[in-house]
Amino acid sequence: MKKLFIVLVIFFVTTVHAELRINIDGAKSDPTPIAIADFATSSSTNLGVEIPRIIRDDLERSNLFRIIDPDAYIQTMDSLATQPKFADWQAIGAHALIHGEITESLDGKIRVAFRLWDIYANQQLDAKTLATSPESWRKIAHIIADTIYERLTGEKGYFDSKIAFISETGNANKRKRRLAVMDQDGANLRYLTDGKSMAMTPRFSPNMKEIVYMSYEGGKPQVHLLDTQTLKSRTLYGFEGMSFAPRFSPDGKKLVFSMSKRGNSDIYSYDLETNKRTQLTTHLAIDTSPSFSPDGKRIVFNSDRSGRQQLYVMKADGSDVKRISFGEGSYATPVWSPRSDYIAFTKIKDGMFYIGLMRPDGSSERLIANGWLVEGPTWSPNGRLIAFWKQSPMDKNGRGQTAKIHTIDITGYYEQELQTSEDASDPAWSPLLH
């Protein structure tokens, strides 16, 4: 019996473990080559070309994907409707393929159906149909780009989102600063204030219905709340002194901001339902730029209580204050990533400005962008990109000063300027819209 057992063990071991084990440590991190064919359509509109163009632009701008030139595609659009010829797409190096179809329904809506294929696994990864009014075609394109991004990276996208910012026109002496909003790719620009009084530091509410910002309306800086539908603005109740640097809590029920009274700035919270104001810091130093953690339990802010502006984290009720930055220079405008893993900030050192990142405990500080003036980081809804504004210096004749919004990947690669017709500063990225 024992011998039989031993024989069985020998058989089991030799058959089960007869496989070669190889460890592959490390990988490439290049943009993934993908193909996005024009969408088939019976419609007289140009949407079969325009929607894929927006999807290509979105994905290519993320720098996680490289779009293979449509001129190189071997398989025709007509034959794609039945089944992709995977060998044809492998031949041009595509890892994934997106194709779709647009139809018009009787109620005037358009229906956009698309499919995402894994070219090497020979299998469909996703397929969806979306319906909307024809004028919302850009939104449909952004939603499809988000779907593809999420399916291929495992993380939420950020393409169907907006950026609020300050549009700047006029020369340096008579600068007009208007609150404006646009799609994350710069399209659909819309002004929200008339520019009679200077607006600054806009921040979206989590449900996007309101924007809180600072305005010099009435002569002194005050926190205002703007309804994004009616465009009606109101000053918050009971704010004596200067109030600035406002930001919503993640549940949208509270605001945190700085208020300066008798030369001392402290951080306050404001309950939007009860209009109750609570002082969170009581230090003689200047405490400002508060930003909630995504779970709403902590607040990061900057303070000069150590002699220089440094970053601190405290509980949402103002207790348990801990310093987290210890580097050289001064730190300002901290903002917590929506995925909780980083705090972005502005750093001023030796006359230069930097955009940096650190872990919420202050470790792993990295500076990822710099310039004559770079400031005001804001996170994309998926916590992957940071938008900030970059100002160039004036020339000797007082001309040439420009302010533009830039984006950069948290890896520190791919800084890009967001194309705007006018100068733009103080960006605030919205949550994902869908």
Added chain:
Amino acid sequence: MQRKAFLFSLGLHAVVIGLMFADFHFTREYTKAPPAVLMVDLTKVKIADKTNLPQKAVVKKEQPKVEPKKEEPKPAPKVDKPKQEVKKEEPKPEPKPAPVPKDAVAVQQKKDEKKKEPAKPEPKPKPKKPEYNLKSLLASVEKVRKEAPAQQQPEEATADALDNGFEGRVDKILTISDKDFIASKLRDCWNIDGGAQDIDEIIVEVRVLVNKDGSVRDVKILNNMNLPAFKSLSESARRAVYICANKGDESPFKILSDNYADHYSDWKELHLNFNPMNANVF
């Protein structure tokens, strides 16, 4: 007197010199003759990456953490390049060139009142010392004691010996350089997002069925992790196998069919562990 002393000294020297020539063989032990040198012709030895080590370690532990860092240069966060020219051309802006009321206004007002705190960094919490709990030590000793006799049972000992002898037999046939060749080819075919969240925690285990000609018959992802990036990383690992297999003569599996055709049963099933270690660009 002097003569007597001289003779005494001479005699003493003679005794000392005499002792130097004497052999007190009875005071030392005879040592054994050194063993004969065993000559091994190294050209006839096939080098495998392991000798007789049992392959019981968990795969994750086997991977050395000292993988050379990615060659890709850091994004050179321009930080290192101080823009001297810019600063020279343009007079340095006021505290902040743009209207930054948030801090700048207040900082100016408060400069005199600043109450300095020591800028000393708060001491980091010391890492906890491992507790040398006698109770746990005893428990573990007891555990060892309990296990020890079991290992000496003849059946299990035989099974262990067999296990060590047969498991990973292919590993011993395949040379280190061939194994490295396959791994490096697959690494080049594996393209991932280096900025994905928690990427360092992910390992993708893949089983590949290979045909005798080196073509790939099937690829199966064996594990699952509850991390957002796992799905895309595991799919990219599967894609990497297919991409590599499609490279014709450059396929990493071609080396198996070319050089190890006689051992097909040993490599028809491959177990690949994809670990993006050091692939993140932070």
